[in-house]
Amino acid sequence: MARTVIIEEAGGPEALKLVDRKVGEPGPGEIRIRHKACGLNFIDVYQRTGLYPLTLPHALGMEAAGVVEAVGEGVTHLKEGDRAAYAATPPGAYCEARVMPAAQVCPLPDGISFEDAASIMLQGMTVEYLFHRVWPLETGQTVLFHAAAGGVGLLACQWARSEGIRLIGTAGTDEKCQLALDNGASACINYRDKDFVAEVKALTDGVGVDVVMDGVGKDTFERSLDCLKPLGMMMSFGNASGPVEPVSLLTLAAKGSLKLTRTTLFTFLADHARCQNMAQHLFDKVESGAINVNIGQTFPLEEITEAHRALEGRLTTGSTILTL
Structure with missing residues (x-):
C-alpha cells in the first residue's frame, strides 16, 4: 500500500484527499518506483480545478524522484535499484510509490539529490524546451x-x-x-x-x-x-x-x-529519446553549476492542501516540493 493524493471531483484545495492505494507489479514497458520527494507545479492546480479535465477519481502530481523497485518487460534504460526522476504522464506523482510507464522516467546522476531532482524535472525541462526546442x-x-x-x-x-x-x-x-x-x-x-x-x-x-x-x-x-x-x-x-x-x-x-x-512540455517529452536528451541536458546544467536549484518551500505529503493554497495564492518563490 502507498499513501496517495487523489481528487474525486474538481474543486479547490479542499478537494485533495490522502488515501491508501495498493501498488501492484509493473507490466511491459512499466516500472515501480518508490518516491523520496515529489514536485508541485501549476499544472497540478489546473487539473485539480478542472481546467485540464481528468477522468475522476484520479491521483495528482506530475514529477518526482526516487528509487526503481521493479522493472517490467522491455524496459532497458532502467534497472532495479536505480536512482531515477521524471516529469511524466499520467498524473499520479503525489504518492509514496506507484507503477507507471517507464519511457519518461530518467536515470538520475548520483550528484543530484532526490529533493533537487523532484523540484526541477518539470520546470527545468520546460525551460530546456523553451530555449532550445520551440x-x-x-x-x-x-x-x-x-x-x-x-x-x-x-x-x-x-x-x-x-x-x-x-x-x-x-x-x-x-x-x-x-x-x-x-x-x-x-x-x-x-x-x-x-x-x-x-x-x-x-x-x-x-x-x-x-x-x-x-x-x-x-x-x-x-x-x-x-x-x-x-x-x-x-x-x-x-x-x-x-x-x-x-x-x-x-x-x-x-x-x-x-x-x-x-506549447506544452508533454508534447516534447512524448518521444522517449528526446525526453532522455532533454533530461540529460538539464542534469548537465545542474552538475556544471550553471543551474543552482532553488527550493523555496517544503511540505510533508499530508500537508498537500496547504501546499496547494500557497502555490495558487502566489505565496511561493522558487520550487515547491513534497517530502515523504
Missing part, C-alpha cells in the same frame, strides 16, 4: 520572461545567463525582482509599480524583445505582444492567471508579423 534562441538575443521569480522563472534566469541570452523579467514585488536579478536576469520589472510594456521598450531602446515566454496567461498575454519586435515570437506556455482569450491572426499581422505558439 524556436532555438541565439547568444545575444533578448527574452521577456513573466513571473521570473517563480520556479520556472528562476531556472530560466540562470539558463539565459549560461547561454549568453539577455533576460528581462517581471515579478510582483521588489523582493521577487531582486531574486530574479540574483539568478541572472539582466533586468526585472515590478509590474505592480511600473508599466512593463513601457519599461521593456525603454530597456531595448524602443526595439522590443525577440521572444516573450509567458506562463501567466490572461493577465499578461495581450500587452506582451506589444513588447515584441517585428517578426518576434510569443511563447505562451501556461495559464496561471486564467486561459488566454482568442486572438485574431490580423492582430499578429498588425503588430509586426508576429509568431505565436501555445
